[in-house]
Amino acid sequence: MIEEPGGHRVPTEPTVPTEPAEPAEPAEPTEPTVTPTRTGWWRRNRLGLVLLPVAIVAALAGNAQRLQTLWWEEGLRSPQRPDASGVVRFVDEYDDGHHRWPITPALSVVSVEPADTLPGYQGRREPLTLPTDGMLWKVTLHVEADPSLILTGCTLALVDAEGTRWQSGSRAFTSEGSEPPSPCTPADRPGPSWLPGQESPVTDEGEERPATYDVDSYVVTVAGARPDEVWVWWDRPTFAALPVSPR
Amino acid sequence: MNATRQRLGARLGARLGTRVGARLQALPQPRRSAFGVGALVVAGLSLTQALGSLLPSTATTEFGEGSQRNFVRAVSPGGGAVPLRTGDLAITGVEGATTVTRPYTYPASTDAVFLVVRFAWTPRAETSTIVKATLFDGRGRRFTVTSLSAGRDGVTCLRPPPGITADCVAVVEVPRDALAGSRIQLSTNAIDDALDDVAEADLTDAVGPGSLSDYGRGRTAPVEATYRGLE
Amino acid sequence: MVRQAGVSRVARVRRWVLSRSWFELTTATVLVVLLVSGLFGGLREVDTDPVVALQAGQAVSAQPLQVRVTDAYTTTSFGGIEKKGDTPQVYPDTSKRGRFIIVEAEVENTSDATVGYDVLSRAVSLADASGFFPRAGGDALVPADEARPYAVYTMPEKAVFGVAQPGLTYRVAYLFEQSSTTAPGARVTTVVNRHTWREDSLDFHFDWKDPEPQASGSLPLPARNAP
Numbered sequence: 001m002i003e004e005p006g007g008h009r010v011p012t013e014p015t016v017p018t019e020p021a022e023p024a025e026p027a028e029p030t031e032p033t034v035t036p037t038r039t040g041w042w043r044r045n046r047l048g049l050v051l052l053p054v055a056i057v058a059a060l061a062g063n064a065q066r067l068q069t070l071w072w073e074e075g076l077r078s079p080q081r082p083d084a085s086g087v088v089r090f091v092d093e094y095d096d097g098h099h100r101w102p103i104t105p106a107l108s109v110v111s112v113e114p115a116d117t118l119p120g121y122q123g124r125r126e127p128l129t130l131p132t133d134g135m136l137w138k139v140t141l142h143v144e145a146d147p148s149l150i151l152t153g154c155t156l157a158l159v160d161a162e163g164t165r166w167q168s169g170s171r172a173f174t175s176e177g178s179e180p181p182s183p184c185t186p187a188d189r190p191g192p193s194w195l196p197g198q199e200s201p202v203t204d205e206g207e208e209r210p211a212t213y214d215v216d217s218y219v220v221t222v223a224g225a226r227p228d229e230v231w232v233w234w235d236r237p238t239f240a241a242l243p244v245s246p247r
Numbered sequence: 248m249n250a251t252r253q254r255l256g257a258r259l260g261a262r263l264g265t266r267v268g269a270r271l272q273a274l275p276q277p278r279r280s281a282f283g284v285g286a287l288v289v290a291g292l293s294l295t296q297a298l299g300s301l302l303p304s305t306a307t308t309e310f311g312e313g314s315q316r317n318f319v320r321a322v323s324p325g326g327g328a329v330p331l332r333t334g335d336l337a338i339t340g341v342e343g344a345t346t347v348t349r350p351y352t353y354p355a356s357t358d359a360v361f362l363v364v365r366f367a368w369t370p371r372a373e374t375s376t377i378v379k380a381t382l383f384d385g386r387g388r389r390f391t392v393t394s395l396s397a398g399r400d401g402v403t404c405l406r407p408p409p410g411i412t413a414d415c416v417a418v419v420e421v422p423r424d425a426l427a428g429s430r431i432q433l434s435t436n437a438i439d440d441a442l443d444d445v446a447e448a449d450l451t452d453a454v455g456p457g458s459l460s461d462y463g464r465g466r467t468a469p470v471e472a473t474y475r476g477l478e
Numbered sequence: 479m480v481r482q483a484g485v486s487r488v489a490r491v492r493r494w495v496l497s498r499s500w501f502e503l504t505t506a507t508v509l510v511v512l513l514v515s516g517l518f519g520g521l522r523e524v525d526t527d528p529v530v531a532l533q534a535g536q537a538v539s540a541q542p543l544q545v546r547v548t549d550a551y552t553t554t555s556f557g558g559i560e561k562k563g564d565t566p567q568v569y570p571d572t573s574k575r576g577r578f579i580i581v582e583a584e585v586e587n588t589s590d591a592t593v594g595y596d597v598l599s600r601a602v603s604l605a606d607a608s609g610f611f612p613r614a615g616g617d618a619l620v621p622a623d624e625a626r627p628y629a630v631y632t633m634p635e636k637a638v639f640g641v642a643q644p645g646l647t648y649r650v651a652y653l654f655e656q657s658s659t660t661a662p663g664a665r666v667t668t669v670v671n672r673h674t675w676r677e678d679s680l681d682f683h684f685d686w687k688d689p690e691p692q693a694s695g696s697l698p699l700p701a702r703n704a705p
Contacts, residue, residue, distance in 0.1 A: 041280065131411050132476030165373045166408045172474050222410025353559060353568045353635040359646055388644045391592040398640035399632055422645040 079241040088240040105145035118177030126177030156183035158227035166221040183217035324453040331444040334370035341453035343463020379437040380417035385428030393437040403472040412475040532695030540672035540692035542589035549582040550697040576658040587642040600689040606667040609660025628655040
């Protein structure tokens with residue numbers, strides 16, 4: 001019994017609706033035989049049963065932070081493939097919450113071939129020493145893009161059928177020559193960039209980018225690698241997937 | 248069952264006063280299905296416990312331990328490479344020194360000993376590197392160095408393209424009494440290697456069997472990271 | 479009318495309280511004490527170890543370290559070593575906007591695991607002075623007890639004191655940068671701080687946290703500028 005401030009008493013005998021009412025004091029020791037039927041159980045627990053899959057999904061989602069950061073945000077999972085003419089009309093956007101700009105160049109592969117020299121000073125070609133089992137590739141991209149687009153900060157990789165990814169810029173060699181600074185813009189004319197703290201994009205004097213150009217980059221792979229595709233990306237997870245041999 | 252409860256309630260009531268007895272009688276009556284639910288809960292807990300014990304070390308409060316511990320892959324110094332999740336690792340040499348030299352850096356000397364572990368790292372599907380070394384000694388102490396700790400000791404390793412081997416060095420400065428019965432773990436993640444592979448080498452044979460009080464004494468170890476085949 | 483209603487409400491509350499059993503009243507009192515004291519950190523006695531006097535050359539046990547402060551001085555240029563044979567040159571740290579207060583010490587890690595820069599850099603601090611740069615690059619001046627070291631080096635090689643391994647003792651130098659707009663004192667209050675091993679309330683990771691003064695003392699502060 002529970003007493004209420006008002007002084008009146010409320011009966012609090014438990015009432016179980018699915019069970020038949022029992023006598024207050026069984027006259028005989030015979031137990032009431034209540035065997036809940038199967039349908040009864042399913043019925044009584046239907047709310048829990050409906051919520052169970054929801055709870056399981058919620059529990060898994062609550063532990064899925066690695067999927068979120070490593071795959072959804074940072075994984076290369078969203079390829080853009082070429083049209084019939086072998087050109088990827090790339091559509092992406094840079095957005096860090098402060099600055100936002102479109103990244104919409106048209107990209108195609110001119111050639112992917114083994115190489116044994118790197119560009120050096122005043123147009124010379126310089127030999128290089130590769131690590132054990134290493135091999136050098138030269139990748140030439142053709143780019144068509146509005147010169148006002150910001151195209152700095154891209155990454156290029158050769159990818160084989162198993163998904164092994166060799167990126168440019170590894171510097172895994174010794175040479176008097178060096179890799180071009182960016183796989184997507186001409187070395188001496190990179191066009192506009194927009195660094196933190198700057199009001200608007202800035203193009204340095206004499207570094208205006210042409211509307212169309214070819215640009216070389218160099219990739220160190222393991223000897224005998226058979227790259228299928230050239231991947232180019234600015235902001236993960238979107239990337240351009242260009243077949244090595246043009247269709 | 249209800250009868251038992253009520254009889255128990257009455258007996259308790261006589262002893263404790265009718266008030267408590269009445270309360271006991273007023274409690275919800277357990278039913279057979281409630282025991283079923285209890286059994287299910289216990290079964291669920293046991294299953295979780297069993298799963299926890301299948302996971303990759305004893306429960307502690309550190310990252311990467313307890314139910315989040317890592318998968319330890321044994322590798323022997325001078326033996327073959329062990330495959331980790333993202334690449335292959337082989338221990339190529341273990342030496343002691345009292346001075347370590349690095350390019351463009353003033354040499355560091357110690358009254359204790361620098362344990363220098365040289366290893367080879369070959370990433371598999373994409374570029375990666377070894378960034379953390381943890382030495383466990385026979386007295387329960389833990390010596391951790393990372394590639395970020397840029398001090399007297401640390402891990403020095405380049406980031407090779409897949410299939411290319413980097414020759415790397417882990418230097419851990421330890422008291423001499425930490426040499427006996429020590430083992431070292433090498434990991435690709437400095438912050439959280441939970442549930443990931445780590446390579447572990449027992450250093451007992453590599454460090455012994457000579458006198459540990461003179462191990463590496465007076466020796467200088469150069470520390471430099473390179474790609475195999477390059478100077 | 480209103481007053482009457484108020485009285486009857488008080489009477490009703492009193493009657494209700496008086497009709498509770500002693501058990502219910504005790505339980506309620508305990509709960510109230512527990513909840514209210516919980517807001518102020520509970521009823522457990524607060525550990526108020528007195529700050530001991532710090533003297534140069536005296537070892538102070540300040541978990542997880544043992545710190546022996548050996549020297550304190552000011553300089554504008556610290557730790558340069560000339561090139562000699564194969565050993566490369568070590569460039570000095572120079573203060574362009576004031577001076578460094580250098581505290582030299584021997585630091586031993588007495589715990590059973592590696593201690594990181596965050597704890598090491600807070601193990602020694604200054605007090606009772608002003609005009610410090612909060613850290614390298616900062617501009618607003620802060621009092622000594624808010625100043626973090628400009629750098630902490632192991633000596634003589636001048637490497638970053640990034641980790642201290644268990645059981646080892648390091649010769650180190652703490653550099654605090656004080657602005658030239660503040661006159662240097664003849665003495666400096668030097669503090670050795672202890673830490674507490676506890677769980678982080680956000681990421682549940684155990685670490686040494688909450689630096690608290692363990693020893694504090696005034697040391698002579700001569701100027702030792704390089705020639």
